[in-house]
Amino acid sequence: MTDLLAIKDLSYKRNMHTILTDLSLTLPHNAIIGLLGANGAGKTTLMRLIAGSATEFHGEIRLNDETAASIRKSMVSFSEQLAGLNPGMKLNQIADFYDRVYPDFVRADFDKLAQQLELDLQKRLNQLSKGNQRKFTIAITFARHVQLYLLDEPFNGIDSMNRKKIIASIIQWKPEMATILISDHHVTDIANLLDQVIVVQHQTVVAQEKADTIREKHNQSIEDYYESFYEGENEHD
Amino acid sequence: MxxxxxxxxxxxxxxxxxxxxxxxxxxxxxxxxxxxxxxxxxxxxxxxxxxxxxxxxxxxxxxxxxxxxxxxxxDISVLVDLRRRVVEGQLAMVYDRLAELQITPDEMIQYLTNYIDQRKEQSHD
Structure with missing residues (x-):
């Protein structure tokens, strides 16, 4: 089976500032993959490029044999897509909006997810606690049926109870052949969930390895493996 | 878990x-x-x-x-074999660690017997 996503020699600049350089990677079908890197390493930018919301790049991004940004946009469910919404909207209004805009959005699945995550759909986006915002993001992202999900720091700033609920939803709702790319700078949260990890450093991908290989061959925890890339450079990140 | x-x-x-x-x-x-x-x-x-x-x-x-x-x-024979295999796995670890301490097999039996007796007594208290 061919790869779901293939990125070749990707370079990206914004405001004369280089963010990614000569980055190549491939993602298989049916996998949960951790995208690891320090804050500012370019993880979010990489996701925006994959999702087609950033476009002025050099190189090639091929998702299921499609390279056009507008087509890729329709094939990816990206947690950041919520950021552009009017914060005064009620959650069920946002779900209605998604239902109209995305043909792959399944309203019944959203309702089930929202119930499971104990969300009150009469509330407005700006009335939600951080934890409920994260849960709502998960519900709306997974109610779309696509082959690639991009979750940007889905656990940032939330307590362990909410983290557990979100992780359970991810396991339960991932479509069988779909792939999930999760960025995180605190890998312990998701170590048990990952098939592979990708490490982003110095504006590019410095490693991509299977979780079982890290544990079996290198005899390391995923956290130790990740931290080994930062040894000796504590001062300059 | x-x-x-x-x-x-x-x-x-x-x-x-x-x-x-x-x-x-x-x-x-x-x-x-x-x-x-x-x-x-x-x-x-x-x-x-x-x-x-x-x-x-x-x-x-x-x-x-x-x-x-x-x-x-x-198939009970498969399950009996499984039980033996798992128990032996645990014993192998104990054996290897004691062997590293240069404890002889006869001493191991002695230590293990004494230890089991101790544990039995403790659980009666």
Missing amino acids: EFDDKVPIYYQIKQYIYKEIIVNRLKPGAKLPAVRQLAVKLTVNVNTVQRALSELVNEGILKPQRGKGNFVTT
Whole structure:
């Protein structure tokens, strides 16, 4: 089976500032993959490029044999897509909006997810606690049926109870052949969930390895493996 | 379930299922939960559970039934062998560590017998 996503020699600049350089990677079908890197390493930018919301790049991004940004946009469910919404909207209004805009959005699945995550759909986006915002993001992202999900720091700033609920939803709702790319700078949260990890450093991908290989061959925890890339450079990140 | 992050998760899931079978919480012929249900319960990836289960199928400990799921084997000789294998695995670790301390096999038996007697007495207190 061919790869779901293939990125070749990707370079990206914004405001004369280089963010990614000569980055190549491939993602298989049916996998949960951790995208690891320090804050500012370019993880979010990489996701925006994959999702087609950033476009002025050099190189090639091929998702299921499609390279056009507008087509890729329709094939990816990206947690950041919520950021552009009017914060005064009620959650069920946002779900209605998604239902109209995305043909792959399944309203019944959203309702089930929202119930499971104990969300009150009469509330407005700006009335939600951080934890409920994260849960709502998960519900709306997974109610779309696509082959690639991009979750940007889905656990940032939330307590362990909410983290557990979100992780359970991810396991339960991932479509069988779909792939999930999760960025995180605190890998312990998701170590048990990952098939592979990708490490982003110095504006590019410095490693991509299977979780079982890290544990079996290198005899390391995923956290130790990740931290080994930062040894000796504590001062300059 | 708590996992050791230095050991492959599929391997730890296998050990967990071995234990459930040995202590008879999973009885011969019992049906295992669906793969996704197990994944949610153990908070791991579906692929990881799948890998653990397919190895257990290869070892003959689980019997898949098309469209119905996985069942613990009813072949008692396989289960007796499993129990022996798991116990020996534990003993091997103790043996190797004591051998590193240059304890002879005869001394090991002596120490182990004494230790078991001590534990028995403690549990009577």
